Structures are given as structure tokens and as C-alpha cells.
Amino acid sequence: MEKTIFELSRSGRKASSLPPDDIEGISKNLIPKKFLRENKADLPSLSELELVRHYTHLSHLNFSIDSHFYPLGSCSMKYNPKMNEVVASMPGFSKIHPYQSEGLSQGILTVMYELEKSLCEISGMDRFSLQPCAGAHGEFLGMLLVRAHFRHLNQKRTKVIVPDSAHGTNPSSAHLAGFHIVSVPSEWGHVNLKKLEEVLSTDVACLMLTNPNTLGLFEKDILKIAEKVHQVGALLYYDGANLNPLLGLCRPGDMGFDIVHINLHKTFSTPHGGGGPGAGPVGVKTPLARFLPTPWVEKKENQYTLKYDLPDSVGRIRSFYGNVGILLRALTYIQTLGRDGLDKVGQAAVLNANYLFSKLKKTFEAPHEGPVMHEFVVSAKPYLKHGIRALDFAKRLLDYGIHPPTVYFPLIVEEAMMIEPTETETKETLDHFVQVLEKIALEAKENPDLLHEAPTRTPVRRLDEVKAAKELRLVW
Ligand SMILES: Cc1ncc(COP(=O)(O)O)c(C=O)c1O
Numbered sequence: 001m002e003k004t005i006f007e008l009s010r011s012g013r014k015a016s017s018l019p020p021d022d023i024e025g026i027s028k029n030l031i032p033k034k035f036l037r038e039n040k041a042d043l044p045s046l047s048e049l050e051l052v053r054h055y056t057h058l059s060h061l062n063f064s065i066d067s068h069f070y071p072l073g074s075c076s077m078k079y080n081p082k083m084n085e086v087v088a089s090m091p092g093f094s095k096i097h098p099y100q101s102e103g104l105s106q107g108i109l110t111v112m113y114e115l116e117k118s119l120c121e122i123s124g125m126d127r128f129s130l131q132p133c134a135g136a137h138g139e140f141l142g143m144l145l146v147r148a149h150f151r152h153l154n155q156k157r158t159k160v161i162v163p164d165s166a167h168g169t170n171p172s173s174a175h176l177a178g179f180h181i182v183s184v185p186s187e188w189g190h191v192n193l194k195k196l197e198e199v200l201s202t203d204v205a206c207l208m209l210t211n212p213n214t215l216g217l218f219e220k221d222i223l224k225i226a227e228k229v230h231q232v233g234a235l236l237y238y239d240g241a242n243l244n245p246l247l248g249l250c251r252p253g254d255m256g257f258d259i260v261h262i263n264l265h266k267t268f269s270t271p272h273g274g275g276g277p278g279a280g281p282v283g284v285k286t287p288l289a290r291f292l293p294t295p296w297v298e299k300k301e302n303q304y305t306l307k308y309d310l311p312d313s314v315g316r317i318r319s320f321y322g323n324v325g326i327l328l329r330a331l332t333y334i335q336t337l338g339r340d341g342l343d344k345v346g347q348a349a350v351l352n353a354n355y356l357f358s359k360l361k362k363t364f365e366a367p368h369e370g371p372v373m374h375e376f377v378v379s380a381k382p383y384l385k386h387g388i389r390a391l392d393f394a395k396r397l398l399d400y401g402i403h404p405p406t407v408y409f410p411l412i413v414e415e416a417m418m419i420e421p422t423e424t425e426t427k428e429t430l431d432h433f434v435q436v437l438e439k440i441a442l443e444a445k446e447n448p449d450l451l452h453e454a455p456t457r458t459p460v461r462r463l464d465e466v467k468a469a470k471e472l473r474l475v476w
Contacts, residue, residue, distance in 0.1 A: 001459060001460075002057065002058060002061065002459065005044045005046065005051075005054055006044050008044065008046055008050060008054060009044035009045045009046060010045060010046070011045055012045060013045045013046050013047050013050070014045060014046075014047070015046055015047055015048040015050075015051045061459045063398075063403050065078070065079055065080075068401055068402065068403050069401075069402050069403065069425065069429050069432075069433060070403040071356075071402065071403065071404075071405045071419045071420065071421055071433060072403055072404070072405050072406055072420065078265065078266065078269055078272075078422050078424070079269065079422070079424040080269045080270060080271055080329070081269060081333065081336070083332060083333075083336055084269065084270065084329035084332045084333055085329070087328060087329070087332040088325050088328050088329050088332070092107055093107065093108065093111075093325075093328055094325075096108055098320040098321065102304070102305055102306060105304075106303070106304055108324060108328070109297050109304035109305075109306070110304055111324075111327065111328050111331050112130055112297045112304075112321065112324070112327060113297045113298075113299055113304055114331055114335075115128075115130060115281075115327050115330060115331040115334070116128045116130060116281075116297065118331065118334050118335075119262060119281055119283060120283065122243075122247065122251070122334075122342070123240070123243070123251055123252055123253055123260055123262065123283050124251030124252060124253020124254045125252070125253045125257075125260055125283030125284060125285060126253075126283075126284065126285050126286045126289060127283065127284055127286070127289040127292060127296075128281045128282065128283040128284075129141065129281060129282050129292045129293050129296075130279065130281045130321065130322050130324075130327050131281075131293050131316070131317055131318040131321065131322040132261065132279065132280040132281060132282055132317065132318065132322065133277060133278055133279055133280065133318055133322055133323045133326075134263075134278040134279070134280050135169065135239075135241050135261060135263040135266075135278070135280040136169035136172070136173060136280070137280050137317070137318070138261030138262070138263075138280030138281065138282045139169055139170060139173035139174075139208070139237075139239065139261055139280070140173045140176055140177060140317075141261070141282045141293065141314070141317050142173070142237050142259045142260075142261055142282050143160070143173050143174050143176070143177030143179065143206070143237075144177055144291075144314045144317070145259055145282070145284060145288055145291045145292070145314060146160070146177070146179075146205050146206045146235055146237070146259070147177055147178065147179075147205070148291040148312070148314050149235065149287075149288055149291060150205055152291075152312065155202075155233070157202070157203055157204060157205035157234070158179060158180050158203055158205070159179060159180050159181075159182050159199075159201075159203050159204045159205060160174035160179040160180070160181055160182070160204070160205055160206045160207075160208060161182045161183075161184055161196070161199055161200070161204060161206070161207040161208070162174065162181055162182070162183055162184075162207075162208050163183070163184050163185075163186045163189075163191055163208075163209065163213075164183050164184065164185050164186055164411075164412060165186045165189045165210075165213050165214050165215065165410050165412055166208060166209075166210060166214070166239070167210065167214065167239065167241065170208045170210075170239060171183070174206070174208065179205060179206075182199050182204070184196055184199055186213070186412070188215060188217070188367060188368050188412075189213040189214060189215035189217050189410070189412070190213070190217060190219060190220070190221070191209070191219060191221065191225055193221060193224060193225070193228070196225065196228060197228060200228060200229065200231075200232045200234070201232060202232055202233060204229075204232060204234045205234055205235065206229075206234055206235045206236070206237050206259075207225070207229045207234060207235075207236055207237065208237045208239060209222075209225070209236065209237065209238060209239065209257075210238075210239040210241060210242055211238065211242065211246075211252070211255070212242050212245060212246075212372075212373035212374065212375075213242075214377075214409070214410040214418070215367065215368065215372075215376070215377050215410065215412075215413070216242075216353060216372035216373050216374060216375040216376040216377065216420075217368065217372060217373065218373055222255045222256070223255065223256065225256075226255060226256025226257070227256070229256075230256065235258040235259060235288075236256055236257045236258050236259075237257065237258070237259045237260070238252040238255075238257035238259065238260035238261070239261065240252060240260045240261050240262040240263065240267075241261075241263045241266050242266070242373070242374060242375070243262055243263075243266070243267045244266060244267040244345060244346060244349050244374055244422075244423070245346050245349045245350045245353075245373040245374035246346060246373075247267065247342045247343060247345050247346035248339075248342055248343025248344075248345075248346045248347070249343075249346055253283075253285070258284065258285050258288060259282065259283070259284050259285075259288060260282070260283045260284075261280045261281065261282045261283075262280065262281050262283070263278070263280055264278065264279040264280070264281065264326060264327070264329075264330040265278050265279070265326075268329075268330035268333045268334060269329070269330075269333045270326045270329040270330050270333075271326070271329070277323040277325070277326055278323065278326060279322060279323050279326040279327055279330070281322075281327075290310065290312040290313070291312055291313060291314050292310075292313060292314070293313055293314060293315060293316050293317050293318075294307070294308050294310050294313045294315065294316060295307055295308045295321075296310065344423075345423045346423075348423035348424075349373075349374040349422060349423040350372075350373055350374060352421040352422065352423060352425055352430060353372050353373065353374050353375055353376055353419075353420065353421060354370065354371050354372060354376075355427070355430060356376070356419060356421055356430055356433070356434065357370050357371075357372050357376040357378075357419075358370075359430075359434045360378050360419070360434065360437065361378070363378075363434075363437055363438055363441045364378035364379060364380060364382065364417065364441075365378065365379040365380075365381050365382055366378050366379070367379060367413050374420055374422075375418060375419060375420035376418075376419055376420075377410065377413050377416050377417065377418045377419070378416075378417050378419065379413055379414055379415045379416060379417070380392075380393055380415040380417055381414050381415045383415075383441070383444045383445075384415065386444050386445055386448045387448050387452070388444040388448050388451055388452075389415060390407040390408060390415040390416065390417050391407055391408075392444070392448075392451040392452060392454065393407075393417065393437070393440055393444070393451070394407050394417070395451070395454040395455050395462055396440045396443070396450070396451045396454040396455070397436065397437075397440065398454065398455035398457070398458050399454050399455050399456055399457045399458070400436045400439075400440075402433060402436060405417050405418055405419045405420075406418040406419075406420075421433075
């Protein structure tokens with residue numbers, strides 16, 4: 001393992017070259033005694049070059065989207081164009097403070113206003129709140145809006161329907177907002193209309209749906225589903241984590257969804273890996289807009305203002321205005337690509353996924369024929385007879401310099417490997433990925449121990465996954 005910076009330390013070495021303190025006694029006379037330390041700080045002593053090499057070397061040990069292919073898709077790690085970072089680091093944006101007056105915040109208020117308008121146009125919704133700071137946070141706000149809507153109508157509706165193929169955050173968000181969850185079985189990810197009808201009643205507040213679903217399949221009965229949900233007076237909620245393949249093709253607002261959240265990191269290339277910061281704006285149709293969090297950004301005679309006076313609002317769900325740095329990156333992406341560019345994003349995401357799916361169907365088992373949208377699921381079940389599981393494939397990929405895909409999700413597919421190449425990967429990268437997986441599949445049959453021992457070429461070998469998550473060792 002790499003030595004820590006403390007182990008590299010040698011007394012007397014230093015990396016700084018500060019001029020001597022030329023105001024005599026500054027520390028003794030100006031700083032109150034109680035704030036002065038008594039013992040020297042235990043800081044490592046290294047030369048500047050040692051320091052630079054140490055951290056540069058450490059940074060090379062990391063897997064990162066800038067250096068490695070992530071077939072794990074937009075969910076966790078997607079390429080973020082550098083232009084987004086350039087704009088976000090402009091001092092006019094990076095040095096503003098949320099307590100600045102509206103008059104001095106016209107730039108960032110313009111960004112928020114423009115982003116809201118763009119998201120409305122892209123999704124077919126009427127208004128957006130930019131406050132939620134993750135997809136799951138957006139879902140929670142969405143459920144608060146559902147609750148506020150039925151309270152306003154004086155209707156007691158206690159249930160939220162969630163298909164069994166949904167992301168785990170869906171039932172959690174609905175539960176946190178006080179609803180009972182009704183799970184409906186899906187047929188390979190698609191909502192089973194008959195089963196849905198059986199659970200629909202005037203007790204139901206909402207159906208939460210992801211489209212395309214977690215198998216990458218488009219919900220072909222979406223218009224019928226919307227009709228049935230609305231017939232009992234319930235609302236239709238769109239988990240917009242998988243919006244990127246729909247860009248330029250169709251809009252959730254036109255499919256009958258009443259509330260949507262969009263994971264900006266998934267569709268609009270903002271950072272997300274490592275837990276954020278993220279953003280999960282929530283869009284609604286006009287009748288629900290009155291419940292959105294305050295403040296709203298409004299435009300009056302070319303001046304942008306913050307509107308707080310909204311008596312039916314569910315209130316604020318995040319300090320200040322959300323993760324505005326992320327919102328800024330998303331708008332940069334949208335405006336850099338423009339309408340035509342965004343259409344191509346959707347097309348390329350779908351093309352890349354189908355290309356890989358058609359190749360990998362030969363090596364793995366596919367739960368359905370396809371075609372798929374932006375992602376697909378294959379199963380490593382055929383390799384169980386060699387003692388090899390999806391996890392072993394995932395670990396061996398690391399030895400070949402490729403990040404593993406999501407494994408064991410969705411739960412409805414045994415030994416699932418969920419693969420999402422995203423729109424930014426080239427055909428050469430995808431072909432290389434296929435070749436590597438075919439090679440590992442051969443190893444699985446001929447020398448399964450190679451896979452059991454993997455990864456062998458990473459700084460840290462195979463971890464006990466549960467222990468590593470429960471017993472964090474974060475200090476030296
Ligand atoms: C379908 C789906 N819904 C919700 C979420 C939750 O989003 P977040 O991780 O931003 O909370 C994700 C994950 O990205 C997702 O894939």
C-alpha cells in the first residue's frame with residue numbers, strides 16, 4: 001500500500017517558503033492568549049516536490065471518469081464537460097453569496113429563471129422548483145406536493161403505488177411523506193395493467209413511475225396508465241432519473257404526468273459521484289404550482305426577483321436556493337448543446353445502449369429481447385455452474401481498467417448486471433468493453449479462480465463489502 005504522508009515525513013524538511021514575520025510580536029501581542037496553541041502542530045515535514053509527487057501518485061490510484069470507462073451510466077458517474085466547470089468557476093458566479101441583495105444577484109437569478117424555463121420546455125411541465133438537492137430529495141418534495149394537493153381538496157388519500165421494479169428511493173420518499181406503499185408486480189419491468197386496476201381506488205394518492213424503467217424499457221402503455229390513474233382522481237408521478245434517452249423524442253408532461261423530478265446529474269451532466277452535491281428539480285402542472293417551495297424566481301421588466309408570498313407553499317425544503325453551482329452547470333450544458341444537440345444526446349444514449357446490448361446478449365443471458373432505451377440488464381446466471389457470480393465479473397473488470405457496472409439491481413433479474421454506456425462513449429470504447437467481457441467470460445469457464453481472486457491489480461484487493469460499508473476506516 002501507498003505510504004501515508006506522515007510516514008514520508010522527515011524532520012527539518014519543508015514545502016513552504018514564507019517570509020519571516022516582520023511585525024514584531026504579532027502572534028504574542030495581537031492574538032489573545034487563549035487562542036494560541038501550546039504545543040507544535042503535528043504536521044508532516046516534506047519538501048514541495050515530495051508533496052507534489054505524493055498527491056499526484058495518489059490521484060493516479062483513483063478510478064475516475066476522466067481516466068476510465070464507467071459502464072455504470074449516468075446514475076452514478078457520467079462525463080461532465082469541462083465547459084461546465086469553466087463557467088461555474090467564473091468569479092461572478094463562484095464568489096457570490098446567498099445573502100447578497102437581489103439587485104446584486106441578477107446574474108444567478110437569470111440562470112435560475114432560464115433553467116426553470118428550459119426544464120419546462122424539455123419536460124412539458126409548467127413550473128419547476130430548483131431547490132431539491134438530489135433525485136431522492138426531489139421525490140420527497142413530490143410526495144409533499146401530493147399531500148398538499150389532497151389536503152387542499154379535503155380528500156383523505158393514504159396510499160402510493162410503486163411498481164416492484166422501482167428504485168428503492170421511491171417507496172422510501174413516499175413513506176417519509178406519510179403514505180402507505182402499495183407494491184404492484186411488474187411484467188419484466190412493465191406495469192401490469194390488470195394488477196394496477198386491482199389496486200387503484202379513491203384511497204390512492206399517486207402512482208410513482210420510472211420511464212424508461214430500470215430494465216431500460218419504455219412503458220408502452222403509459223397513456224392508458226395515466227388515464228386509469230386519473231380516473232380515480234389520483235396523481236401520476238414521474239421519476240425522471242431516466243430522462244436522457246427521451247430528450248428530443250417525447251416529454252413526460254405530454255404523457256400525463258402531473259409531477260416530475262429530474263436528476264440533473266443523469267441527464268444534464270452535473271457532478272454526482274461520491275454522494276453529490278446534486279440537484280433534483282421538481283416540475284409540476286399548473287394546478288399544483290401553488291404548493292411549490294418558496295421562493296420562486298420571477299421576472300418583471302427585465303429585473304429578476306424572489307417571490308416569497310405564497311400562502312399554499314409547502315415551505316422551504318433546502319437552505320437558500322438549492323445547490324446553485326450544480327444548476328449553473330446544467331444550464332451551461334443545455335445552452336452549449338442547444339435544442340439540436342440535446343436531441344442528439346438522446347439518440348446517442350439509445351444507440352450506444354442497443355449496440356452494446358446486441359453484442360453482450362451472446363455472452364450473457366438477456367431477460368428480454370429489447371430494443372432498449374439508454375440502459376439494459378443482462379444476467380450472469382449461465383456462469384453460476386462455474387461458481388462465478390455477477391460480482392466476480394465486476395471485480396475482474398477492475399483488473400482490465402474498467403469500472404464495474406451496477407450489479408444485483410434491479411432485484412427482479414437474477415445475477416443482474418445493469419449496463420448504461422451513456423451518450424459520450426465512442427464505438428472503440430464500447431468494442432473494447434465487449435472484448436474484455438468476452439475474455440473474462442472465457443476465464444470464468446477455464447480458470448474461475450482468477451475471477452474469485454480479482455481484483456489483483458488494484459491498490460486495494462477484494463473487500464468484504466458489508467464490513468467495508470459498516471466499519472469505515474477513514475483515519476490513519
Ligand atoms: C430511477 C432512480 N430514481 C431515483 C434515484 C435517486 O437519485 P439520487 O441518487 O440523486 O437521490 C436514482 C439514482 O440516481 C435512480 O436511478
